[in-house]
Amino acid sequence: MTRRGLFLPVVCVLGFVFLYAPIVSLVVYSFNDSRLVTVWGGFSTRWYAQLVTDPQILGAAWISLQVAAISASLAVALGTLAAYVLTRFGPFRGRAILTGMAAAPLVMPEVITGLSMLLLFVAMEGLVGWPAGRGMTTIIIAHATFCMAYVAVVVQSRLAGMDESLEEAAMDLGARPVRVFFDVTVPVIAPALVAGWLLAFTLSLDDLVIASFVTGPGASTLPMVIFSKVRLGVSPDINALATIIIAVVGLGVALGTWQMRRAMRGRKAG
Amino acid sequence: MPDTQTAAARRPWLDPTAQPFVRILNVTKKFGDFTAVWNVSLDIWKGELFGLLGGSGSGKSTLLRMIAGFETPTAGRIEIDGQDMTAVPPYERPTNMMFQSYALFPHMTVERNVAYGLLREGKSRAEAMERVAEMLKLVQLTPFAGRRPHQLSGGQRQRVALARALIKRPKLLLLDEPLGALDKKLREETQFELVKIQETLGITFIVVTHDQEEAMTLSSRIGVMNEGEIVQVGEPNEVYEFPHSRFVADFVGSVNIFEGRVIEDEPDYIRLASAEAGCDIHVGHGVACALNQTLWYAVRPEKLRLSRTDPGGAFNRVPGVVDEIAYLGNLSIFRVRLDSGKMVRATRANVARVDEEATSWGDRVWVSWTDTAGVVLPR
Numbered sequence: 145m146t147r148r149g150l151f152l153p154v155v156c157v158l159g160f161v162f163l164y165a166p167i168v169s170l171v172v173y174s175f176n177d178s179r180l181v182t183v184w185g186g187f188s189t190r191w192y193a194q195l196v197t198d199p200q201i202l203g204a205a206w207i208s209l210q211v212a213a214i215s216a217s218l219a220v221a222l223g224t225l226a227a228y229v230l231t232r233f234g235p236f237r238g239r240a241i242l243t244g245m246a247a248a249p250l251v252m253p254e255v256i257t258g259l260s261m262l263l264l265f266v267a268m269e270g271l272v273g274w275p276a277g278r279g280m281t282t283i284i285i286a287h288a289t290f291c292m293a294y295v296a297v298v299v300q301s302r303l304a305g306m307d308e309s310l311e312e313a314a315m316d317l318g319a320r321p322v323r324v325f326f327d328v329t330v331p332v333i334a335p336a337l338v339a340g341w342l343l344a345f346t347l348s349l350d351d352l353v354i355a356s357f358v359t360g361p362g363a364s365t366l367p368m369v370i371f372s373k374v375r376l377g378v379s380p381d382i383n384a385l386a387t388i389i390i391a392v393v394g395l396g397v398a399l400g401t402w403q404m405r406r407a408m409r410g411r412k413a414g
Numbered sequence: 415m416p417d418t419q420t421a422a423a424r425r426p427w428l429d430p431t432a433q434p435f436v437r438i439l440n441v442t443k444k445f446g447d448f449t450a451v452w453n454v455s456l457d458i459w460k461g462e463l464f465g466l467l468g469g470s471g472s473g474k475s476t477l478l479r480m481i482a483g484f485e486t487p488t489a490g491r492i493e494i495d496g497q498d499m500t501a502v503p504p505y506e507r508p509t510n511m512m513f514q515s516y517a518l519f520p521h522m523t524v525e526r527n528v529a530y531g532l533l534r535e536g537k538s539r540a541e542a543m544e545r546v547a548e549m550l551k552l553v554q555l556t557p558f559a560g561r562r563p564h565q566l567s568g569g570q571r572q573r574v575a576l577a578r579a580l581i582k583r584p585k586l587l588l589l590d591e592p593l594g595a596l597d598k599k600l601r602e603e604t605q606f607e608l609v610k611i612q613e614t615l616g617i618t619f620i621v622v623t624h625d626q627e628e629a630m631t632l633s634s635r636i637g638v639m640n641e642g643e644i645v646q647v648g649e650p651n652e653v654y655e656f657p658h659s660r661f662v663a664d665f666v667g668s669v670n671i672f673e674g675r676v677i678e679d680e681p682d683y684i685r686l687a688s689a690e691a692g693c694d695i696h697v698g699h700g701v702a703c704a705l706n707q708t709l710w711y712a713v714r715p716e717k718l719r720l721s722r723t724d725p726g727g728a729f730n731r732v733p734g735v736v737d738e739i740a741y742l743g744n745l746s747i748f749r750v751r752l753d754s755g756k757m758v759r760a761t762r763a764n765v766a767r768v769d770e771e772a773t774s775w776g777d778r779v780w781v782s783w784t785d786t787a788g789v790v791l792p793r
Contacts, residue, residue: 312484313517315504317531317582327530331521 167390174383181378191384201369201385208349208366211280215287216344220337222288223295223344228329230296231303232311249293258357261286265358278360286358287351291344298343302336303329342400346393425649426459427635433496435460435618436481436586441490443476450476452642453490463612463619465633467626469665473642474622475514478588481620482511495585505534510584514591516575518563524550524574525559531582545581552611553577569600576608580615587612589621593628605631626666630654638662654714659793663712670718670758671791672711676703684790685729686711692754694729698785703792713788718760720748720779722771731782734758736775748773750781 174192178185195201226246230239249257265275265282275281310332314324330337352367359368366389370382426432434457443451451473458464468474479485481492483504492499499507510531519527525546532542550556553573563571572592579587592608593601609632612619623629629636630650637647638661646658657663660671674686674695686695686709695711703709725731734752746769748760758781773779 307515307517309513309515309517310519312482312504313511313513313578314519314530315484316482316509316511317578318505318534319530320505323534328519331519 170383171387171390174380174387176380176383179380181380181383191381192388195381195384195388198381201366201381204364204366204369207280207363211283211287211355211365212345212348215284215291215348216341218284218288219291219295219344220341223292223340224299224333224337226292226296227299227303228325231300232308246293246296249290250297252290254290254351254353255357257290258286258354261289261354262357278358279363282358282360283355283363283365286354287344287348290354291347294343294347295340298340299333299336302333306332338400342396425634426462427457432459434458435462435495436620437491437493438477438481439491439493441477441480441487441492443473443480443485444488449642451480451487454642454644456637456644456647458618458620460618461616462634463609463621463632465629465636466620466622466639467624467629467636467666468639469624471641472639474624474639475590477639478511478590478620478622481586482509482588483507508585509588510579510582510586511588512575512579512590512592514594516563516571516595518571518574518578520563523560523562524555524566527563527574528578528581531578535582549577549581552580552614568595568597569604572596572604576611580611580617583615584617586618586620589619591623592621594623594625601628602631608632630666636666638665640665656789657712657791660710660712660791663789663791667714668759669712669714672713672756674709674711676705676707676709679703679705683785686790690754690756691732692752692756693732695788696729696785697788697790701790703790710791710793711788712791713783715747715759715761716745716763717783717787718758719782720750720760720762720771720773721782722773722777722779724780725782727782730785730787731780733778733780736773736777736779739773739775748779750779752781 173181173184175187175189176184177188177190226242230243230246233239261282262278265278265285268274269276275285306329310328311324314328315321319327350367351365352371355365356368359365364372366385370385373379373382436456436458438454438456438458441451441454442449454473454477466474466477476485480487481494481499483499483502487500490500494508519530522530525543528549529542529546532545533539537545546559547556550559553576555570555573555577558566558570558574563574566574572595576592579589589608593604596604605628608619619632621629621632623632633650635647635649636653638645638653640661646653646662648656653662653666657666663669663671672686672688672691672695674688674691676684677687677694678685679701681700683699684697684701684703686697688695688711691711697711701709719725724733732752732754734750736748737751737757738749740747741764743764745761745763748762750758750760752758760781
């Protein structure tokens, strides 16, 4: 009993250290006054000040946020449609292919996805003249494509767990299928849609490889800017930027959790 | 003859000129290789409360879902009020359904749940709300109009589901195990409430249930289903007292069945020799059968008499030993092992507060029955 009692906390602490020590050190060093990343030179917020005056970083952050928001929304729309077809339409011709295709981006190496997207865009430009050149549009399309697979997985499990007689009941009461979808299905799977959107948003915000392939002049996302800066040596302002990103993501997760808790409490009360 | 007049009006299936309201004609439903419903034909009249009774997998729910339009028959036709409904989608059918899970919309209040059907019909908000208020009054849910389904008890949810299914005044209401999720006491109350509502509104009901007691309490007629087929249709007492087959006899209520061989076949009686019973069985009416044919004799537990003394006679009486007694208050159930080894079940209403014979475990008793107590079954 005692051994088990000691073993668990030790492993737990080690696990957390392994996961979070790098992040903690990054946050700590973002307040480092020294220009050298590895030497502590006292507390300072000068890198944060420098960051908000850097037009390159701010521009990239704005592009990243736009790309993430638009591609997440597209991915939710497309992924939900795919999930709906796969869970509700029973066996149909080509179902196996659709299942495989919808899930393929989950396991496809990013390099391949990026490269094939690039080839597609180049070929399309040659054939139909759209998209003209590469830039934000192509990144959005590429991100929507691979994020869609994740959304489809999340939404599919929620749809499968939903009581189908809810949809039948709406139909029985005189609602046509499209109406049923928006009146009943969407509200019931709304948590999955929100979760899928957040997941897609994060994935898009994170992505470096695919964006690097399909981007063009003037459309550098935040990860691309960070990566190119780091190649010239890690500067403390990157630490500051990373800390801000962690704070924003952490705040988002906390808000989401709080919102969900509140919804659950409202459900149980009364 | 005012009595026969009302009787005929209440029992249209006895009137050969009456037009059925729902006609199910040779309907078959297959899922791949599995046949869920096989060649079912059924007529249901206006104002009936028809019970579809069967075990799980008997096809009763599939049949109901075909009437609602959620499944398309593989073969056959379904007509409602003279119109062919086979290819009509559920949202255009004059039917509404109450689901086993109730299927209340979790994101809508009780009021909006009930109003949903009316709003889809294109009714104005004001008119819809007026009718919803009326309906909620009928099912006694007015104080709960603003609640969400998860804030209600099982019985309240059941009534919301009923209100929502009734609000469009459907020609035909389909109920899938409507009382399955309620506890026994509530179920009994709700059964009578359901019948009262059905009589008030005059809507035709089709109720699917696996509970034979529920089917008996609710229904004007019962259709018993087994393995996708309708095996018998009749009024509750018909199905109980005059089953067509061993399956129906056994499924509806409990029964003792003896296998026997015809040894006397006269116009006004037959006699069976039954090794299983351990005595001859005398049946007090003529039966279409042949000598030496194997038949089954089914007799309900409440029609068996237990006595400590030999009732006498040459048939319909057999000795045995009391193996088990279950005292249920209003009645007692005895399991008696006959000398042939067959176990029979007999019930006795506890009309007196003390059993004068004091029948107890291990006692030797005589089991007897009259010559009209049971039915002869050919299969």
